Amino acid sequence: MKLYDLDASGNCYKARLFAGLANIDLEVIAVDFVNGAHKQPPLIDLNPLGQLPILQDGPFTLRDSQAILVYLAGEYGGLAWWPNHPQGQADIVQWLSFAANEIQHSLCAARLVEKFGYGLDQSAALAMAPGVLEWLDRHLAQHDWLAIGRPSIADCAVYPYVVLAPEGRVDLKPYRHVCAWLERVEGLPGYVAKP
Incomplete structure (x- = not known):
């Protein structure tokens, strides 16, 4: 599972923080934000909004830190982080x-x-x-x-x-x-x- 990341971004940090707390393995890929790599292929193809973070889990791609948190918790974090009620x-x-x-x-x-x-x-x-x-x-x-x-x-x-x-x-x-x-x-x- 890959997280396209900018270290200084609080939104990217949300995903890294949760992955650490829930013991979820992520391959964190630093993006050259200053030179606009997030607005060029292949990243712009993954997120047409040209924003980070981007999560790729096999064929499934997800943008937006809140959505990434819900997905990681529901798929890998267990009921402790995302209850089923x-x-x-x-x-x-x-x-x-x-x-x-x-x-x-x-x-x-x-x-x-x-x-x-x-x-x-x-x-x-x-x-x-x-x-x-x-x-x-x-x-x-x-x-x-x-x-x-x-x-x-x-x-x-x-x-x-x-x-x-x-x-x-x-x-x-x-x-x-x-x-x-x-x-x-x-x-x-x-x-x-x-x-």
């Missing part, structure tokens, strides 16, 4: 959506501008960040894990851009429950260090 799955999916929306448009966007010079509205991203982190901190004041009462792909989806938020000039220190959760994730067996 709709309530547990829905609990996890709401966090995948949170990662793809609230986290993406705040913490991730601020990092993309600060670290990589993307032409996004950094002030809007930074203005959103405290509300996102306060909401997450309130949830984690009541729960050790984001969903289903144990580590799941929900944690793998949200963790990367939260832990990388300081690279976007977002201070995590005021959010003690978030900081404690980051430490819990980092203490899991198989944890893969952040880029």
Whole structure:
């Protein structure tokens, strides 16, 4: 199974992190992003959006980090990471959506501008960040894990851009429950260090 990867990408890190925690073997293939390899054949043929990560499992190809997490958990991770009941799955999916929306448009966007010079509205991203982190901190004041009462792909989806938020000039220190959760994730067996 191959993961076409960019080490600095939080979205690629989601797949690497989960594979480490679930003991899933991945052949990680570094992509020359700077020179646009992700927008040229053969990668553009695998993902016409020209984005990373891309997962190839035999003849099956998948794009989008959230979808990759669901697939890896369902196919290889077992019920510990992706339960077989709709309530547990829905609990996890709401966090995948949170990662793809609230986290993406705040913490991730601020990092993309600060670290990589993307032409996004950094002030809007930074203005959103405290509300996102306060909401997450309130949830984690009541729960050790984001969903289903144990580590799941929900944690793998949200963790990367939260832990990388300081690279976007977002201070995590005021959010003690978030900081404690980051430490819990980092203490899991198989944890893969952040880029």
